[in-house]
Amino acid sequence: MEELRIEKLIAGGFSLARTKDGKIALLDAGYPGEVVLASRKKGKNDFRLMKVEKIIIPSNSRRERLCRSFPICGGCDWQTLEYPDQLLWKKKVIAEQFGRVGKIDLDEFDIVASPKAINYRLKMEFVCFQGRSGLSLGLYRRKSKSPVSCQGCVLGLEGFEKVRALIEGVLRRTSARPYNQASGKGEIKHLILRGNGSGIMAILVTKGEHLPDEDRLVHEVKNRLGEVTTLVHLMNSNDRVVMRGVSRTLFGEGILEQELSGKRFEVPPVAFFQNNLEVTELIIQHIMNEMGQSVGNSLLDLY
Structure with missing residues (x-):
């Protein structure tokens, strides 16, 4: 067991901390600023996979879970994190992924909130x-x-x-x-x-x-x-x-x-x-606004 302070959230639903010997620890739970007690699951030369056993000092952004199956079920990663903070960390994860994996520095961009944070999936x-x-x-x-x-x-x-x-x-x-x-x-x-x-x-x-x-x-x-x-x-x-x-x-x-x-x-x-559906409406409206001054009637959907 080791006491760790979580630094940030990263892609894949992990949180990141550093062990006493300076190694990167990828944890299965916890939010930035929280102090947790974690056990070691797997280890490699450059990082360790660890399991959070207890939250010692919780984040002020932590909230009660919304369903009885969290966190065992894989449907949600950050369900007990307040939604505005989820958006903040999604933005940071996207910027980090573009920089680290794609070698692209993104200009300032916005994360658009879903009008419905729950009961939204069709x-x-x-x-x-x-x-x-x-x-x-x-x-x-x-x-x-x-x-x-x-x-x-x-x-x-x-x-x-x-x-x-x-x-x-x-x-x-x-x-x-x-x-x-x-x-x-x-x-x-x-x-x-x-x-x-x-x-x-x-x-x-x-x-x-x-x-x-x-x-x-x-x-x-x-x-x-x-x-x-x-x-x-x-x-x-x-x-x-x-x-x-x-x-x-x-x-x-x-x-x-x-x-x-x-x-x-x-x-x-x-x-x-x-x-x-609500986010799709926002995407369509964004595309229409971007095309407002365009000449022609063709659109390339490049994925």
């Missing part, structure tokens, strides 16, 4: 696994492919957590089993939720064509979850990509209508669409 992917209470729908553990239960997640749109929990309960009452990649057994791989603020598309992803107790599942979701406007079965034999394969609509239209900058889009189950 899509969430929950992995199906065998938990302590049976079939579970959760997220992956931080920096791992090991699934963990998530309760009260604040990333997805309001209503997502209710739908996730109820579908989890319905699946537990069927003969459906979580798909196990190692053994190849089981059926259910993921539950994907997509929303537009007024309705939710629920997508059940299976390894093969069989969806156990389909009629019961459809009946319960349709009658107990008014928020779900369409239920889709996605058959995906590929273990490397979540949203891929042939889909069939179990009820509803099988699409989700989304409006963006006055344009109406019909989003099918596996289509890409920006996850943060």
Whole structure:
């Protein structure tokens, strides 16, 4: 164990400190200015990976966690840091990455805050696994492919957590089993939720064509979850990509209508669409402002 004072936050969700012998320590938690007690996990010649065991002196910018699964779940890195401080450190991380990796010194730039700091994601992917209470729908553990239960997640749109929990309960009452990649057994791989603020598309992803107790599942979701406007079965034999394969609509239209900058889009189950609608609106407005004095009507989207 060693007492450390955290200097800064860096890319990858780590915090950085220096040990008594001058080595760089990358820690799995903690915020700048905090004094922590940390244990050594791994070490190399130029740095050490360490685990924070206790916060001795907390930062004034530390806040209470927003969900019960933090920090075990990998959905958030800095959830207990006040949002304005998150933006400040995101800006510093971006500038450092451009300078250290790209050898580019950035001019002064702004980090634009999301109008919604929670409940902003239009899509969430929950992995199906065998938990302590049976079939579970959760997220992956931080920096791992090991699934963990998530309760009260604040990333997805309001209503997502209710739908996730109820579908989890319905699946537990069927003969459906979580798909196990190692053994190849089981059926259910993921539950994907997509929303537009007024309705939710629920997508059940299976390894093969069989969806156990389909009629019961459809009946319960349709009658107990008014928020779900369409239920889709996605058959995906590929273990490397979540949203891929042939889909069939179990009820509803099988699409989700989304409006963006006055344009109406019909989003099918596996289509890409920006996850943060409010920030996407700001990006479009920025592009329009930049193009205001441009000649011509062509735009190159270089990524």
